[in-house]
Amino acid sequence: MNAAHSAHTHEHVFLGSAHDENAKRTLWVVMLTVVMMVAEIAAGALTGSMALLADGFHMATHAGALGIAAAAYAYAKRNASNSRYSFGTGKVGDLGGFASALILALVSLGIGVESVMRLLQPTEVQFGTATLIAVVGLAVNIASALLLGHGHSHGHDHDHDPHGHDNNMRSAYVHVLADALTSVLAIAALLAGRYLGWVWLDPAMGIVGAVVIARWSWSLMRTTAGVLLDQTDEHVAAEIRELVEQPGDATITDLHVWRVGPDAHAAIVSVVGRSTTDAERIRERLKPVHEVSHLTVEFRAL
Numbered sequence: 001m002n003a004a005h006s007a008h009t010h011e012h013v014f015l016g017s018a019h020d021e022n023a024k025r026t027l028w029v030v031m032l033t034v035v036m037m038v039a040e041i042a043a044g045a046l047t048g049s050m051a052l053l054a055d056g057f058h059m060a061t062h063a064g065a066l067g068i069a070a071a072a073y074a075y076a077k078r079n080a081s082n083s084r085y086s087f088g089t090g091k092v093g094d095l096g097g098f099a100s101a102l103i104l105a106l107v108s109l110g111i112g113v114e115s116v117m118r119l120l121q122p123t124e125v126q127f128g129t130a131t132l133i134a135v136v137g138l139a140v141n142i143a144s145a146l147l148l149g150h151g152h153s154h155g156h157d158h159d160h161d162p163h164g165h166d167n168n169m170r171s172a173y174v175h176v177l178a179d180a181l182t183s184v185l186a187i188a189a190l191l192a193g194r195y196l197g198w199v200w201l202d203p204a205m206g207i208v209g210a211v212v213i214a215r216w217s218w219s220l221m222r223t224t225a226g227v228l229l230d231q232t233d234e235h236v237a238a239e240i241r242e243l244v245e246q247p248g249d250a251t252i253t254d255l256h257v258w259r260v261g262p263d264a265h266a267a268i269v270s271v272v273g274r275s276t277t278d279a280e281r282i283r284e285r286l287k288p289v290h291e292v293s294h295l296t297v298e299f300r301a302l
């Protein structure tokens with residue numbers, strides 16, 4: 001490829017600005033979750049505690065979902081310049097986020113079903129052991145949230161764009177929050193059961209937690225599905241129309257704006273206008289639209 005040709009070649013690397021940092025944080029949380037999972041399953045097998053075993057396998061589902069997030073970061077980085085992907089791998093994180101949201105939905109369903117069954121058929125609860133498990137689990141979740149918190153908050157720089165953040169990091173963060181929520185609710189219910197005799201509160205809190213987690217899962221699925229289906233970013237589209245369309249000068253006949261990465265959008269703008277305007281002038285008008293990293297302009301003179 002000669003120098004003149006390479007100077008006009010488009011790059012399609014649309015990874016988030018904090019991609020590597022978020023990948024490291026997610027990997028640390030995966031390892032922390034796996035260590036906790038193995039410890040709980042081993043302790044449950046040695047002590048015969050079903051509560052420990054159940055929580056250990058519950059942690060395994062979250063370790064799997066967080067593992068998907070870590071794998072998505074690695075795959076996106078490794079294939080960022082792969083020509084097989086027309087617009088790069090910036091949306092791999094959204095695919096990972098959608099998969100994680102599905103797992104989260106299944107977890108909430110499992111918690112809900114188990115809670116209803118225990119509400120209808122109460123079982124004996126080892127309050128002391130179960131409370132200790134919940135406290136240790138909460139400590140792990142707090143540590144994980146602190147690791148992921150910075151990477152998650154980074155995505156809220158673009159307040160006008162609800163999709164303008166790393167959905168892969170968001171999915172990992174939501175999984176940690178879901179675990180923390182179930183731990184907090186469990187601790188409250190177990191203490192009430194132990195000291196007030198409110199045994200029913202444990203499964204009731206389980207149902208509350210399942211509903212909240214299901215809502216988080218639905219929100220995450222809706223956001224990531226919109227990105228995967230190339231949903232139009234209305235804010236950026238409106239900004240493009242405002243800058244391009246001028247009475248008697250130029251009119252947009254076709255406009256496509258979609259997300260191709262955590263911090264990047266692509267746009268195809270078809271314009272008809274006077275002969276005094278051309279594609280380069282349209283590009284100049286659109287320079288202030290910093291969200292657009294890949295712009296295609298089609299111009300036809302009237």
